Amino acid sequence: MSKETTLSSEMLYDGRIMKLYKDSVELENGKTSEREYIRHSGGASIMAVDEEENVYFVTQYRYPYAAEVFEIPAGKLEKGEEPLTCAIRELEEEAGLKADKFELIATVYPTPSYTDEKLYVYLATGLTETEAHLDEGEFLGVEKIPFEKAYSMAVAGDIHDAKTLVAIYAYAARKARGELR
Amino acid sequence: MSKETTLSSEMLYDGRIMKLYKDSVELENGKTSEREYIRHSGGASIMAVDEEENVYFVTQYRYPYAAEVFEIPAGKLEKGEEPLTCAIRELEEEAGLKADKFELIATVYPTPSYTDEKLYVYLATGLTETEAHLDEGEFLGVEKIPFEKAYSMAVAGDIHDAKTLVAIYAYAARKARGELR
Numbered sequence: 001m002s003k004e005t006t007l008s009s010e011m012l013y014d015g016r017i018m019k020l021y022k023d024s025v026e027l028e029n030g031k032t033s034e035r036e037y038i039r040h041s042g043g044a045s046i047m048a049v050d051e052e053e054n055v056y057f058v059t060q061y062r063y064p065y066a067a068e069v070f071e072i073p074a075g076k077l078e079k080g081e082e083p084l085t086c087a088i089r090e091l092e093e094e095a096g097l098k099a100d101k102f103e104l105i106a107t108v109y110p111t112p113s114y115t116d117e118k119l120y121v122y123l124a125t126g127l128t129e130t131e132a133h134l135d136e137g138e139f140l141g142v143e144k145i146p147f148e149k150a151y152s153m154a155v156a157g158d159i160h161d162a163k164t165l166v167a168i169y170a171y172a173a174r175k176a177r178g179e180l181r
Numbered sequence: 182m183s184k185e186t187t188l189s190s191e192m193l194y195d196g197r198i199m200k201l202y203k204d205s206v207e208l209e210n211g212k213t214s215e216r217e218y219i220r221h222s223g224g225a226s227i228m229a230v231d232e233e234e235n236v237y238f239v240t241q242y243r244y245p246y247a248a249e250v251f252e253i254p255a256g257k258l259e260k261g262e263e264p265l266t267c268a269i270r271e272l273e274e275e276a277g278l279k280a281d282k283f284e285l286i287a288t289v290y291p292t293p294s295y296t297d298e299k300l301y302v303y304l305a306t307g308l309t310e311t312e313a314h315l316d317e318g319e320f321l322g323v324e325k326i327p328f329e330k331a332y333s334m335a336v337a338g339d340i341h342d343a344k345t346l347v348a349i350y351a352y353a354a355r356k357a358r359g360e361l362r
Contacts, residue, residue, distance in 0.1 A: 064297035116245035169350035176357030
């Protein structure tokens with residue numbers, strides 16, 4: 001197996017949601033190279049599907065794209081937090097929902113060349129509406145959309161967020177193949 | 182629509198594959214906050230499917246995860262490069278393949294809270310084998326796997342890379358729904 005050995009590691013930035021590192025590494029051919037990457041606490045996200053197969057989405061201004069992005073509810077893991085605990089919390093905070101059942105459908109590496117983030121994607125069913133209560137400084141809109149409409153949006157190229165595309169297409173595949181439990 | 186207005190922008194790091202910025206922004210409620218994020222050139226990736234429905238994957242050591250990651254072939258856009266040009270190049274460089282047809286199946290935002298990367302995901306068909314020629318310092322293994330086996334690996338949680346999961350599940354959904362062209 002290929003491997004890269006750390007020769008030295010330097011933290012260049014210690015931020016609010018990320019740390020940036022630059023490491024010197026030895027490659028498998030003995031040469032030296034640099035690796036610059038983010039360390040991130042990870043996150044949990046939830047595709048919540050109700051009895052009529054509506055799905056709950058949030059739209060949120062995402063500064064790096066200078067645009068509102070259409071996503072499933074999600075949030076960062078707190079230090080030492082279990083992904084499922086985070087998923088339960090974020091689903092209630094962002095979408096005002098409780099769920100009877102959470103199924104982990106993927107553990108996603110968003111862009112493996114420069115972040116160590118792990119993003120857990122859950123399918124939540126057996127929903128009960130409660131009340132959303134957003135964090136200070138968090139602004140988002142919640143939309144309940146029939147699954148088939150969301151699927152059409154994905155196919156049309158109107159959905160971009162990675163976790164949201166994984167969730168929609170994984171659900172669509174399982175549904176069409178008769179594999180939904 | 183919610184919006185955040187840039188008050189000031191500071192580049193904290195100018196690296197080989199990324200730039201890190203910290204901006205001060207005004208939120209829609211008038212309060213001030215900070216946004217720390219990566220600027221990245223973007224990338225193109227390719228799910229190449231042959232006549233017998235085998236798919237070409239690459240495994241590559243990904244330093245942030247300290248592990249080999251199973252992915253579809255991909256690479257960074259060069260400055261000003263069209264995504265399709267990049268996809269054609271990377272498919273040949275990494276997998277040793279030319280393709281008659283490229284279809285854009287998604288433009289993915291990998292993790293929209295802290296990067297502006299856009300990752301274009303193509304489905305490539307009509308394949309001809311040529312010869313792989315990797316960049317200096319690039320080490321990867323190519324594997325040709327039946328699509329149904331790759332789908333099972335995704336469902337079993339053995340695939341983590343975001344673009345790879347999007348490609349596999351999008352293909353699986355279209356196939357099962359009779360929507361493949």
